[in-house]
Amino acid sequence: MPLRKKPFRFSIWQRRSLKGLIHLFALGYVAWLFFAGINDQLGPDPVNTLINETGTWAIHFLLLTLTLSPLAKWLPSPEPMQFRRMIGVYTFVYAFAHLLTYIVFELQLDMALVASEIVSRPYIIVGMAALLLLFALTATSFKRIQRNMGRKWQKLHNSIYLILPLALLHFSWSQKTFWQEPVWYWMIGLILMSPRMKQWYVTYQKKSQKKSRDENAAT
Numbered sequence: 001m002p003l004r005k006k007p008f009r010f011s012i013w014q015r016r017s018l019k020g021l022i023h024l025f026a027l028g029y030v031a032w033l034f035f036a037g038i039n040d041q042l043g044p045d046p047v048n049t050l051i052n053e054t055g056t057w058a059i060h061f062l063l064l065t066l067t068l069s070p071l072a073k074w075l076p077s078p079e080p081m082q083f084r085r086m087i088g089v090y091t092f093v094y095a096f097a098h099l100l101t102y103i104v105f106e107l108q109l110d111m112a113l114v115a116s117e118i119v120s121r122p123y124i125i126v127g128m129a130a131l132l133l134l135f136a137l138t139a140t141s142f143k144r145i146q147r148n149m150g151r152k153w154q155k156l157h158n159s160i161y162l163i164l165p166l167a168l169l170h171f172s173w174s175q176k177t178f179w180q181e182p183v184w185y186w187m188i189g190l191i192l193m194s195p196r197m198k199q200w201y202v203t204y205q206k207k208s209q210k211k212s213r214d215e216n217a218a219t
């Protein structure tokens with residue numbers, strides 16, 4: 001049920017300020033993390049802190065991206081959708097920083113070690129699948145590419161609904177538990193996905209009803 005009758009709108013100035021603040025936080029935090037890590041200010045295990053912080057914030061941005069469409073319907077307002085590309089791109093930026101930290105600082109660019117880690121830790125393969133999909137969405141997030149791709153664009157961008165369980169599975173697996181911290185993220189993910197799952201179910205039911213009506217008519 002929408003919160004108000006009249007759609008909520010930001011002024012240009014308000015929208016630009018909010019975007020500026022998000023850029024400042026997202027770029028500032030990742031820059032600070034690397035600066036502090038290099039200057040030995042991230043505690044006893046800076047590499048682990050870097051991996052954990054970049055991974056956790058990639059999940060935060062991912063969940064935030066998925067919040068925007070229900071929020072737009074609930075307010076109602078077209079405004080949240082103006083932030084979707086930006087926050088989606090920061091999901092990729094943090095996930096990529098996470099991978100870089102792991103390969104450059106943890107594995108010291110030793111490619112034989114990278115290969116053996118991939119083979120011995122399946123959660124890395126799950127993380128890689130999520131990252132590759134995130135890359136595909138980021139690379140095709142430009143307006144011109146969206147126009148050129150037509151309906152294929154929406155199909156590709158629906159893979160955000162696959163990225164979420166992959167990223168959460170990677171998270172739980174890396175922690176060796178579904179409970180404790182990961183379970184909260186699964187719960188938030190489930191809440192965000194539930195209106196979409198309901199919608200898919202309704203569409204599926206309508207399609208199968210139409211199919212059986214068509215089959216009955218043909219016999």
Ligand code: HEM
Pocket residue numbers: 051052053054055056057058059062095098099102124127128129130131167170171174175
């Ligand atoms: C090539 C892709 C990836 C690699 C190689 C990778 C690697 C890792 C490693 C080594 C850990 C640490 C496990 C430990 O503590 O022993 C980790 C944890 C984690 N990763 Fe990834 N990851 C990848 C992709 C992703 C993506 C795409 C996301 C999210 C969108 C993500 C989110 C996380 C989170 C949340 C954690 C747990 C952080 C914590 O302990 O608080 N990872 N990953």
